[in-house]
Amino acid sequence: EIFSMGKFDLGAESKFDALRPSIKARLLEVLGLAPNASVWAMTGCRGGVNEGIWFVKAHGRPELVLKLVKITRIATNIPTEAENFARLYKEHPAAFSDPLLALPFKAFRCSGRPGAKENDLFVIRKSAGERLAEWLASKLHQQQFDVVLRMMWDLGARLSEYHSRYSHLQHGDFTLSNIFFDESRNQFAFIDLGGMGIPTLDGDVEHFSKSLALLEKKHGQPRVAEWDRAFRQGYAHGTGNT
Ligand SMILES: Nc1ncnc2c1ncn2[C@@H]1O[C@H](COP(=O)(O)OP(=O)(O)OP(=O)(O)O)[C@@H](O)[C@H]1O
Ligand SMILES: [Mg+2]
Structure with a gap:
């Protein structure tokens, strides 16, 4: 069991x-x-x-x-x-x-x-790696912008696969704090799933975009918009976009 x-x-x-x-x-x-x-x-x-x-x-x-x-x-x-x-x-x-x-x-x-x-x-x-919030902060500190963009694309693709695998049930609180990332294996884990599938106002893609937008003050709108685009492109490329 x-x-x-x-x-x-x-x-x-x-x-x-x-x-x-x-x-x-x-x-x-x-x-x-x-x-x-x-x-x-x-x-x-x-x-x-x-x-x-x-x-x-x-x-x-x-x-x-x-x-x-x-x-x-x-x-x-x-x-x-x-x-x-x-x-x-x-x-x-x-x-x-x-x-x-x-x-x-x-x-x-x-x-x-x-x-x-x-x-x-x-x-x-326990999920491997660290929370995406902390991972992102350290990559930005090291100015590894390409690595961040690639991660955003991959994350979008994983989210899309997840949606298609589980009949489009939404995570419900898909933010940088509720995702773990194991960079050494390029593996994500979604945590905090107690609300999975419970209807919410905005879906996971929108909710994640909004959580990214909170970073505009610190990192500038153009850069954050680039992350959002990569995330959405990854999502569209995955299998969940039906
Ligand atoms: N599967 C896991 N693997 C590793 N750490 C975890 C895991 N689940 C929870 N944690 C740790 O515990 C913290 C709180 O867990 P979780 O996000 O589920 O709780 P929460 O109180 O619902 O948080 P939130 O404020 O996002 O609603 C996480 O930020 C993470 O650091
Ligand atoms: Mg949480």
């Missing part, structure tokens, strides 16, 4: 915290990892809406990301992230083993004694 949902009992704890010894021990057990695996909390920009991000590394096993989220809905007609993953798994099971997508392989509803905070926890394989 490539995606499963379960419960995680907080025991005496009032909230999920992967660093709490009792929680950590049980977490490693349910993940089938050695008790001496390393668990550490993410510091720095760990995103705006999650309730916590941790990393897990056990000897000889791939590095994992734990993402804790609220279970309250934004609106009654919008599914929670967990419900959305469950629906996606039914409709597109192959997406869960697609290396382009950082979808969780486990989801846990965390709850404990009355009054304890309920959250959903997602276990995701």
